Amino acid sequence: MTIQWNEMIVPDARALRTSEIRDLLKVAERPEIISFAGGVPDPKLFPLATFNAVYGDLTGDEVAGRRSLQYSISEGLPGLRQWIADDLAAAGAARDIENILITCGAQQGLDMLARLFLEPGREIVLEKPSYLGAMQAFSMRRPSYVGVNMDDDGPIIAELDAAFANGARIAYLSPDFQNPTGRSYSLDRRLAVLETARKYGAIILEDAAYCKLSYEGEMLPSLLALDEVNGDRDAGTVIQLGTFSKTMAPALRIGWITAPRPVICQLVLMKQAGDLHVSTINQEVALRAATALFPAHIETLQDAYRAKRDVMSAALDETMPEGVSWSRPQGGMFIWLTLPENIDSRALLAEAMEDAHVAFVPGQAFFCDQSGGNTARLSFATESTERIVEGIKRLADLIARKGNQ
Ligand SMILES: Cc1ncc(COP(=O)(O)O)c(C=O)c1O
Structure with missing residues (x-):
């Protein structure tokens, strides 16, 4: 048959x-x-010599080399998570390594968050326009999209408010140099977005993929950085997606999710069930390369x-x-x-x-x-x-x- x-x-x-x-x-x-x-990023800007040296140093080292070719924990290497936590803290978003999960690029983060928070018919607020790859990840869960229009300062707050007032409790937003428009939110709009989300108890998935590619003006604090609730790192409303794809190389497939601990705990279980962990050697290389390369x-x-x-x-x-x-x-x-x-x-x-x-x-x-x-x-x-x-x-x-x- x-x-x-x-x-x-x-x-x-x-x-x-x-x-x-x-x-x-x-x-x-x-x-x-x-x-x-x-x-995609310009391949001419990939730091090839650094990768050559770092992969070589690692595999040439009897102990570190063998360790980097072994399975590792689902959360991601503690050293890499600490580097990310320090980098977040330097940008005003102090978090613990328990708030961070390493993912296979930010794209896997989007897929995992979709599986965690979306189900058929559940509403999610999107910018109009929004990142196509996020919509693809979300669409697998067949949610209902609520689009909000944007002006040069960010999403129109009245529309965001109406979306939440009508029952949506999740928004996916890119405040810095958005894909596809390149636009960023003003500081006032960032604060207003957060205030609106808090008013309704809504969560924000903040895509920070491009946040370091800033060419002029002062870098504004991320929604995650502004999401301080009495110093409690697990009480916020923002979950942020980060990645080395735009700052080092996409083929590393190293991204991360920063979130309150209960969210990370659940995601770690999903990571275990899904693909165990991100490549150990690539995490180790990303840590060594980031340490050697950034900020120059x-x-x-x-x-x-x-x-x-x-x-x-x-x-x-x-x-x-x-x-x-x-x-x-x-x-x-x-x-x-x-x-x-x-x-x-x-x-x-x-x-x-x-x-x-x-x-x-x-x-x-x-x-x-x-x-x-x-x-x-x-x-x-x-x-x-x-x-x-x-x-x-x-x-x-x-x-x-x-x-x-
Ligand atoms: C806004 C945005 N988020 C997430 C991603 C996914 O990046 P990666 O999975 O390579 O980290 C991209 C890739 O182009 C992107 O433009």
Whole structure:
């Protein structure tokens, strides 16, 4: 008898969909395409020499080498968690190592938090637009999305308040250099978000993936840092996701969740059941590399990405026709483009790839309500400055031609 695979697969798994955009963007990997579509760091900035030395030192050491190739505890290596706790404390968010779980990238953190807090129909508040990978992780649990609109200072508080007043008790937010818009919250808005969440006893999942990639101005405290309740590290409302993917290398697959202890305890059980722990050797390497590299390497990244952001911003200023606007991110990897209402960025992508050999990500994919048809995400992280200038010019010419049609 033939197996009906679709009927065997549970509804949670069937909720995952492939995206036609993803298929289209596979073509963007061809060298002749100038791609602003990637969501990845610039590989030229990976600290290769440090990794070479650190992996070599480790595997060349009889004791540390063998220990780093062994199983280890599900919470993550205490030394690495202590490094993260110290780094958080330096950013004003003092926590104990018992508040930290090492995960396989922040993405696994999102998946674990989805399994911990979401179930079919349960509401979760998302920024409009929001990080696509988070929506994919959440969608497995078939929650109900409540989108809140954003202005330049962060989420509109009246909308957040209404979402909580209507029963939502979880919000997923990215206050620093958001993927996909590059926008950050002002200090006042951070405080207002926290106050609103506390008013309703709602929890906040704070994605801090890009927080260290700050190119100007003072770094504002994270929601986690502002979430102090009488010095009690387990009484807060914020759970934060961190990662070394943007500051060292994504292939390390080292991320972490910082949360009140009861949450971490439950997550540790899930980690044990799921994949036991994150690669011991990669945790050890991440600790040694971070100790050796930071903060100088962060400054190298900031300088390199700031220069690319400036080049892309200037190219947009010089070439984009009337009616197109874009974000002015103070950090991160992305600029968010808003096109005239009559231009559909999905259709534009097909033409841009075919005629102009330029790729970007149409913005609609980042909206939980399928709005944003005239928006696009541009990454300035991976292309050279020459190709950024050329690619923006080609895109601007195409948009101008469409505007005239
Ligand atoms: C906002 C955001 N959060 C989380 C992640 C996942 O990062 P990783 O799993 O590599 O730590 C990404 C990756 O692009 C991201 O942009």
